[in-house]
Amino acid sequence: MATHPTTAEGKTFLGHPRGLYVLFFAEMWERFSYYGMRALLIFYLVKHWLYSEEESSIIYGAYTALVYITPVLGGYLADRYLGQRKAVLYGAVLLTIGHSLMAIEGSGGQDSWAINWFWLALSFIIVGSGFLKANISVIVGQLYPRTDLRRDSAYTIFYMGINLGAALGAIIAGWLGETYGWAYGFGAAGLGMLLGLIVFVIGKPALMGKGEAPDPVRLANRTAGLSMEWWLYLVGIGGVGLVWVLIQYQHLVGFLLMGAGAILVAYVLFTAVFKLPAHDRDRIFAAMYLIFGSVLFWALFEQAGSSLNLFTDSSVDRNLLGYEVPASMFQSINAIYIVLLGPVFAGLWLFLGRRGLEPSSPAKFGLGVIQLGAGFLVLVAGSAAIYEGGMTPVLFIFLIYLLHTTGELCLSPVGLSAMNRLSPAHLASLIMGTWFFASASGNFVAGLISAATGAEGVDNAGPERVLEVYTTVGWVAVGVGVFMVVIAPLVKKLMHLDTLKDFEDDVPGQAEIGEPQAGGTHPKG
Secondary structure (H helix, E strand, O other), X not given: OOOEEEOOOEEEEOXXXXXXXXXXXXXXXXXXXXXXXXXXXXXXXXXXXXXXXHHHHHHHHHHHHHHHHHHHHHHHHHHHHHOHHXXXXXXXXXXXXXXXXXXXXXXXXXXXXXXXXXXXXXXXXXHHHXXXXXXXXXXXXXXXXXXXXXXXXXXXXXXXXXXXXXXXXXXHHHHHHXXXXXXXXXXHHHHHHHHHHHHHHHOHHHHOOOOOOOOHHHHHOEEOOEEHHHHHHHHHHXXXXXXXXXXXXXXXXXXXXXXXXXXXXXXXXXXXXXXXXXXXXXXXXXXXXXXXXXXXXXXXXXXXXXXXXXXXXXXXXXXXXXXXXXXXXXXXXXXXXXHHHHHHHHXXXXXXXXXXXXXXXXXXXXXXXXHHHHXXXXXXXXXXXXXXXXXXEOHHHHHHHHHHHHHHHHHHHHHHHHHHHHOOHHHHHHHHHHHHHHHHHHHHHHHHHHHXXXXXXXXXXXXXXXHHHXXXXXXXXXXXXXXXXXXXXXXXXXXXXXXXXXXXXXXXXXXXXXXXXXXXXXXXX
């Protein structure tokens, strides 16, 4: 389709700034690398490094928690010093190094020399994600005025890129890793990250100067022979060393989450109460409610990469048309559903919104949690054959992922769009980082839940134990979701959508105030 120029934002493609598509492809390849590696990680820990399922779940939970906590620091450094573009670029470099190091597998077992390279690889990936994750999403928002109707469809397009990369990563890297060897799967993930870095560098002009450093002069000031910019990069390298220790002593991650979480929440609330106007303060309160609500969602949703992945490997009939599908490839189902159903939900919210029937963002959160719980209960109901020594029909794996995906589409895209919309300009990356911090907490709790499903010494350990835990968390999620729907009108009032205005430096656009429609991104983005 032909592009056309606009006076405010340069050339557009399909009605959106070209920069959106640069971010789309850069994030697509980054997600290819991350989810390709994630699909294999729990099996790599169990089958190659020979950790128990319980130990592997704790390591997996600590790793994913750190992936989502580091954006708090990355967002802060970008807001105050680096700017989002340079933060994303630096994060992409660290991620490329980390994914490449994952291909060093050695002979296996915890006594292998190569395990130290494994910990170092995870550390580079964690810190790289911290610089990239929140900030690339913020740049998407900076391409549009705050009340531009295209913002939410832009996040939907961005979200589609995330999930396209996630699906391809799980399929290609998962198949290569389980069929030909771990190094092939992780090597494919590293190549994907390198492609993402190249796209981002080449596409810089299309970003129209968005995401640059707030004070370039201060960033260039030299101390001890190095500019502040390079000192910040060295801080990132120091962070890799710190994370190298934390990832090996997972209990420290739990203490870090509690301590840092308390400080972060206190700082955000202090700022909201004492430094912001009344309506901005209330919007921060609404954002914090949504952030806390997301913790439970991610704690249960992220069973996909750990306990559900292991359950699929050991207790599900994976034979499709005469071919036994590697369990890691089922990690692509959620992303494929997102690609297929994302436009449906975007259209649904627009259809309902035009008729005054669209649920509010808080109500969508509640609906998402209800569907999440229902997914676990459907799997439990469909796994009755397991008690007779049979294998769970693969249909029920597709069904649990379907319900979890529809729940995600009700909660995650709307959540990130709300974070970007409800945050004052000077707190945008910090609030986005707080959103990811909630995901960090959820992921750590997910590791604990997964560990409980495979705990050694439990009388009913095995598939029965998994289903027992899934029954409990399923009903808890349904109950919490119903409660969230009931109180949604009260939370909506705190959002003050009727007085929401563009930032002073926003570009004039198709401004209209209303509910966030769809779009945004799972913390996977």
